[in-house]
Amino acid sequence: MVITCKILLKVHYVPNQGSYIIYHVLYVIYNVHTVIAVYGGEGMISDLKEPEDIKSRFFDLLSKDEELAKATIKQSSWLAKYIWDEKKETLRKRGITWQMVMSAVRNSYPLVLSWILGRFSWRDLLDFIEKQLEHMVIIIAGA
Amino acid sequence: MTLFRRGYIFIDGGYLRSIVVREFIARPDIAEDPILFSTFLKLFGEKYWKSFSGIEINRLLYYDGIIPSDKDLEEHNKMLNFFNELRTQLDYFDVRLGDLIRDSQGKLKQKGVDVLISVDMVIKAFLNHYDVAILIAGDRDFVPAVRAVRELTGKYVYCIYAYKHIADELLRIVDISLPIVKDDLKEIAEKISTY
Numbered sequence: 001m002v003i004t005c006k007i008l009l010k011v012h013y014v015p016n017q018g019s020y021i022i023y024h025v026l027y028v029i030y031n032v033h034t035v036i037a038v039y040g041g042e043g044m045i046s047d048l049k050e051p052e053d054i055k056s057r058f059f060d061l062l063s064k065d066e067e068l069a070k071a072t073i074k075q076s077s078w079l080a081k082y083i084w085d086e087k088k089e090t091l092r093k094r095g096i097t098w099q100m101v102m103s104a105v106r107n108s109y110p111l112v113l114s115w116i117l118g119r120f121s122w123r124d125l126l127d128f129i130e131k132q133l134e135h136m137v138i139i140i141a142g143a
Numbered sequence: 144m145t146l147f148r149r150g151y152i153f154i155d156g157g158y159l160r161s162i163v164v165r166e167f168i169a170r171p172d173i174a175e176d177p178i179l180f181s182t183f184l185k186l187f188g189e190k191y192w193k194s195f196s197g198i199e200i201n202r203l204l205y206y207d208g209i210i211p212s213d214k215d216l217e218e219h220n221k222m223l224n225f226f227n228e229l230r231t232q233l234d235y236f237d238v239r240l241g242d243l244i245r246d247s248q249g250k251l252k253q254k255g256v257d258v259l260i261s262v263d264m265v266i267k268a269f270l271n272h273y274d275v276a277i278l279i280a281g282d283r284d285f286v287p288a289v290r291a292v293r294e295l296t297g298k299y300v301y302c303i304y305a306y307k308h309i310a311d312e313l314l315r316i317v318d319i320s321l322p323i324v325k326d327d328l329k330e331i332a333e334k335i336s337t338y
Contacts, residue, residue, distance in 0.1 A: 070231075074231075106234070107234060109233075109234075110178060110181035110182045110184075110185055111186075113178050113182075114179065114335065119178075119179065119335060120335060121334070128185070128186070128189065131189060
């Protein structure tokens with residue numbers, strides 16, 4: 001939907017009055033979609049189960065090889081993959097891509113580290129990642 | 144379609160630390176533990192600089208003092224490790240260091256940090272690196288820099304400050320000022336410290 005609207009916006013944005021109206025109609029549809037994408041329904045990932053096994057694996061690795069553990073944690077694909085695999089459909093519907101999930105998780109690195117070390121809750125971490133995702137949708141859509 | 148203004152955050156580390164340490168009673172080591180502190184910065188940013196609409200934060204510059212290596216090498220290296228760790232924890236983040244010197248009563252005082260912030264803020268405004276400078280500080284010394292940025296470049300300056308810990312002159316000259324609310328710090332402290 002977002003992509004379609006973007007294409008149509010480009011096609012129809014020619015300086016004559018008819019096209020100008022079409023442009024505005026599409027612009028409204030586009031923004032309505034954005035609002036739904038960002039604020040529609042319940043939280044996107046807030047009901048995800050805490051991956052205890054991954055957490056304890058990284059906790060162990062941190063005590064054995066801190067540098068390697070931190071590098072792997074920072075790389076972020078392990079957590080992004082978990083979120084994406086579980087919530088792919090919901091996220092796609094809201095215009096969120098795999099790259100955006102990767103970016104949001106990477107941006108939450110210190111919080112992820114704190115969560116692994118038991119200093120931060122899983123719920124609060126998901127809440128933070130979700131806010132990053134919402135922010136990205138807003139920026140991309142220009143709502 | 145919304146146009147985003149480019150934002151730069153200028154943090155007076157000494158100022159922010161003093162506020163944070165006061166509120167984080169359960170974790171007084173917050174300002175010494177880079178993981179805790181970067182977690183705090185992320186959560187704090189979400190509540191404060193990300194609350195300004197229409198601004199895309201491009202960079203976060205953190206200014207602090209460090210004990211010179213010729214005064215206390217061990218302490219210098221410890222602090223350096225802390226700042227280096229912060230750099231790796233946070234993206235689009237940089238640390239600029241002045242000196243931390245003991246005064247006649249043996250208390251540690253920042254030296255040259257305010258000047259570092261002021262110079263960077265003005266130069267970067269003239270180089271058009273940002274549209275909005277968000278300053279987290281409260282000292283009156285920043286007034287000339289803020290005035291220069293606003294009047295000579297037309298850029299905006301916002302200020303995030305601790306209530307009752309800001310110079311009136313600074314408060315009057317910035318475009319937007321946002322006080323740090325105790326409840327927000329308490330909420331962040333609860334998330335980090337008591338979990």
